[in-house]
Amino acid sequence: MATLLRKAARVSLSGSLLSAGGRPGRLYALSYFGSNSRNSSTSSKVKVDLDNSSGIAVVKFQGPPVNSMGMDFLTEMAIGLDKLELDKNCRGIILTSAVPKVFSAGLDIMDMYGKTLEHYELFWRSVQDLWLKLYSSSKIMIAAINGASPAGGCLMALSCDYRILADNPRYKIGLNEAQLGIVAPFWFKDSMVNTVGYRIAEESIQFGVMYSPADALKIGLVDQVVPEDKVLSTAKEKMEKWFDIPDHARQISKSMMRKPTIDRMLANRETDIKNFVGFISKDSIQKSLEMYMAMLKMKKG
Numbered sequence: 300m301a302t303l304l305r306k307a308a309r310v311s312l313s314g315s316l317l318s319a320g321g322r323p324g325r326l327y328a329l330s331y332f333g334s335n336s337r338n339s340s341t342s343s344k345v346k347v348d349l350d351n352s353s354g355i356a357v358v359k360f361q362g363p364p365v366n367s368m369g370m371d372f373l374t375e376m377a378i379g380l381d382k383l384e385l386d387k388n389c390r391g392i393i394l395t396s397a398v399p400k401v402f403s404a405g406l407d408i409m410d411m412y413g414k415t416l417e418h419y420e421l422f423w424r425s426v427q428d429l430w431l432k433l434y435s436s437s438k439i440m441i442a443a444i445n446g447a448s449p450a451g452g453c454l455m456a457l458s459c460d461y462r463i464l465a466d467n468p469r470y471k472i473g474l475n476e477a478q479l480g481i482v483a484p485f486w487f488k489d490s491m492v493n494t495v496g497y498r499i500a501e502e503s504i505q506f507g508v509m510y511s512p513a514d515a516l517k518i519g520l521v522d523q524v525v526p527e528d529k530v531l532s533t534a535k536e537k538m539e540k541w542f543d544i545p546d547h548a549r550q551i552s553k554s555m556m557r558k559p560t561i562d563r564m565l566a567n568r569e570t571d572i573k574n575f576v577g578f579i580s581k582d583s584i585q586k587s588l589e590m591y592m593a594m595l596k597m598k599k600g
């Protein structure tokens with residue numbers, strides 16, 4: 300019976316939940332995915348490794364020093380996710396980091412500082428685009444969080460279906476935007492509310508709280524805390540459990556849960572870009588970012 304279910308589950312709905320929702324999907328070349336048992340692709344910031352026999356793809360961030368989400372990272376992630384979304388051999392995706400101690404430092408602050416309005420617009424559209432791909436993926440998404448995960452790093456984890464965090468008190472996770480003097484946009488907030496509930500999100504976002512693994516587990520921001528050397532293996536074991544559920548049933552259930560949040564973002568996308576560009580280009584906000592970057596550098600010296 301289990302084998303039958305697994306076979307049935309292989310007949311997956313094509314495309315992300317976005318296209319399952321009746322929106323036009325986009326087609327991308329499947330250049331690197333052949334019929335070998337393992338397909339790998341490495342670009343400068345992201346490594347994708349799909350094991351065709353297990354159906355699990357590991358997407359590793361490899362942009363030292365902190366896997367910040369700059370234009371290169373956003374573009375490479377978008378391309379990698381599009382390819383996996385269209386690949387029938389892939390049923391689940393694990394996000395993790397190849398950089399010691401950091402999952403992702405979130406958006407690259409240098410992409411939000413001292414740039415043109417056109418740059419801010421393009422940058423924000425790319426950030427929205429990545430979130431849409433992650434949040435609406437028809438695949439099972441597990442975050443194997445093996446390092447610090449502030450702001451945009453936390454958002455990538457929140458976009459997954461399951462989160463496993465390494466048990467190291469230095470690996471804090473949260474939406475800390477308020478601490479930088481910026482504001483987590485509504486879809487960051489929605490992702491947090493959908494995970495931890497309204498009351499906790501309200502406090503969390505206003506204070507910009509960064510949670511220790513123990514506290515993140517307590518509020519439900521992560522689902523499991525495990526020893527650091529077990530993060531990836533636990534993610535793979537967990538994925539096998541998710542694979543027991545027939546894909547079509549899981550995908551439709553996921554879509555049912557996430558569609559209102561995705562639709563809200565799509566309906567407000569252009570306004571959100573306008574707000575971001577107006578907000579980030581303010582002198583006072585630029586000053587806050589400058590001071591924050593100086594503070595990060597001072598912390599080192």
Ligand SMILES: CC/C=C\C/C=C\C/C=C\C=C\CC(=O)SCCNC(=O)CCNC(=O)[C@H](O)C(C)(C)COP(=O)(O)OP(=O)(O)OC[C@H]1O[C@@H](n2cnc3c(N)ncnc32)[C@H](O)[C@@H]1OP(=O)(O)O
Nearest residue numbers: 364367404405406407408447450451482484574575578595
């Ligand atoms: C009205 C509202 C309308 C619209 C919405 C408007 C605005 C919303 C706007 C934006 C939302 C943004 C979300 C974000 O993701 S902002 C980014 C937030 N990220 C952080 O705060 C993380 C900061 N970094 C850290 O805390 C640490 O670096 C660390 C814990 C991740 C790692 O610590 P380490 O000690 O290992 O490393 P460091 O020495 O601190 O850093 C090394 C190196 O990297 C630079 N760096 C760190 N983080 C970033 C980053 N996010 N972007 C760019 N660069 C970063 C750091 O300065 C060091 O550089 P140098 O080696 O000194 O040159």
